[in-house]
Each structure stands twice: as C-alpha cells, then as structure tokens.
Amino acid sequence: MMMTLTILIGVVGVIACFGGYKVWIDEQRLRRAEFIRRYRWPRGLLDKLAAHHEGFTRKETALVSEGLRQFFLAYLNSGLRDVAMPSQVADDLWHEFILYTRDYGRFCNQAFGRFLHHTPAVALREDAPRDNSALRRVWLQCCQGENIDPERPTRLPLLFALDAKLKIANGFVYVPDCEELRRSGDRGTQCAGDFAHQSSSCSGGGGGCSSNDSSDSGGGDGGGCGGGGGD
Numbered sequence: 001m002m003m004t005l006t007i008l009i010g011v012v013g014v015i016a017c018f019g020g021y022k023v024w025i026d027e028q029r030l031r032r033a034e035f036i037r038r039y040r041w042p043r044g045l046l047d048k049l050a051a052h053h054e055g056f057t058r059k060e061t062a063l064v065s066e067g068l069r070q071f072f073l074a075y076l077n078s079g080l081r082d083v084a085m086p087s088q089v090a091d092d093l094w095h096e097f098i099l100y101t102r103d104y105g106r107f108c109n110q111a112f113g114r115f116l117h118h119t120p121a122v123a124l125r126e127d128a129p130r131d132n133s134a135l136r137r138v139w140l141q142c143c144q145g146e147n148i149d150p151e152r153p154t155r156l157p158l159l160f161a162l163d164a165k166l167k168i169a170n171g172f173v174y175v176p177d178c179e180e181l182r183r184s185g186d187r188g189t190q191c192a193g194d195f196a197h198q199s200s201s202c203s204g205g206g207g208g209c210s211s212n213d214s215s216d217s218g219g220g221d222g223g224g225c226g227g228g229g230g231d
Contacts, residue, residue, distance in 0.1 A: 032111050035110050035111055036069055036111050037073070039107060039111070041065060042100045046061040046062070047061075049089075049092060049096055052092055053092070063158070064090055064092075067090040067158050068090045070159045071083070071090060073141065074137065074141035074142055074159075075112070076112060077141050078138075080114065081134075081137060082137075083135075083137050083138050085138075086138055086160050086172055086174070087159050087162045087163050087171070087172060088168050088170065088172055089162050089163055089166055089168045090159060132195065136195045139157075139160070142157035142160065143157055146158070150195070151193060153176040153193050156174055156176055161174070174190045174192040175190075177191075178194060
C-alpha cells in the first residue's frame with residue numbers, strides 16, 4: 001500500500017512538473033512573439049531596401065518589414081522547425097538585416113533563443129519536385145495569424161501577397177483560388193490553398209514552385225520555395 005502511494009505521488013509530481021514546464025514554454029513563446037512584433041529595425045535598414053528597389057516609398061518598405069515580421073513569427077510558432085521564405089522582396093530585406101551582424105545576432109537570440117541561418121536554395125520546379133513542408137508551415141502560421149482558412153482562403157496573407165502587390169521582378173506569385181488557376185492552366189502562379197495539404201507539391205495549376213525558375217532566396221536544411229530555415 002505504501003509503495004503504491006509512493007508511486008502515485010511520484011506520478012503526480014511528474015505530471016505537475018511537465019505541466020509547469022509547458023506553461024513556461026508557452027509564456028516564453030508569447031514573450032518572444034511580442035518582442036518580434038515590437039522590434040525596432042536597425043537605423044537605415046529600410047533605407048537600404050528602398051535603395052535596392054528603386055522607387056519604393058516609406059509605406060512600401062514598412063509593408064515589407066511587416067511581411068518579414070510575419071515570417072519570423074511563423075518560424076517561432078512552428079516550433080523553430082524549418083521554414084521557407086515565400087516572398088522575394090521580404091527575403092531581400094532579410095538579407096539586408098543579416099548584414100547588421102550584431103543587431104541580427106541579438107535579435108535572433110531574443111526572438112528564438114538561437115541563430116536563424118539563411119542559406120541559398122533553388123526554387124522548386126515541376127521537373128524537380130521536393131517536399132514543401134517548410135513552405136506549408138509558413139502558410140499555415142500566416143493564415144492563422146490573419147484568421148484565414150488555409151484550405152479555402154478567400155485572400156492571401158500579407159507575406160504571400162507582397163511580391164505581386166509590389167510588382168517585384170521575378171517575385172513569387174500566388175492566388176487563393178485554386179479552381180480558377182487549374183482552369184486557366186497557369187504554369188507560373190502558385191495555388192496557395194494547396195499548401196494546406198501535406199500531399200501537395202509546390203505546384204499550382206501544373207506549374208512550378210514560383211513564377212521564376214530559380215532563386216537565390218535562401219533555404220533552411222529542409223529546403224523549400226525561396227527558403228530560409230532553422231539550423
């Protein structure tokens with residue numbers, strides 16, 4: 001009887017410890033998410049993006065910066081698993097941010113507790129299909145953040161809409177309406193709604209992963225479209 005009671009107390013203790021740890025993890029994630037949302041970019045960073053994209057207004061650079069925040073939040077809320085960058089222009093800003101080496105290192109430490117690496121990747125093509133789980137994680141998290149149904153979206157999250165909205169040359173173009181895309185036989189635009197399904201490739205209406213054949217956008221260990229990811 002005494003042994004049974006001791007075992008029971010031990011089990012309860014383990015459960016309590018696990019519950020306390022989970023609460024701590026959740027609170028830490030919320031703190032980090034708030035840090036990302038409120039983070040002030042290094043002085044001059046948005047000006048560098050504007051210089052890279054001639055004609056960009058302050059409003060447009062601010063829009064891109066919000067898209068990059070959305071990407072960082074997607075990485076955090078995906079449990080720091082591999083993610084893929086779906087926007088060329090947001091990736092350009094990420095490149096510029098990384099050049100502020102000390103600021104970027106401190107940002108990563110406070111936002112993720114680890115360094116978020118950026119490595120080159122080739123965009124997926126129809127003749128070279130690969131797993132798109134890294135891109136799918138970003139899609140699901142961005143949809144959740146904007147209260148969009150990921151399987152039947154009526155609009156695109158900001159990060160997925162940026163390149164088309166800002167008319168970025170060789171950008172990544174997506175549409176929410178999969179049926180219309182398939183009917184038109186569009187071979188350059190991606191069907192965003194398909195990203196919600198594990199069985200989907202990066203192709204939309206029979207096309208490639210993006211409107212361009214390849215990109216130096218970066219990728220994590222898991223690759224992905226226009227990439228980026230954990231170490």
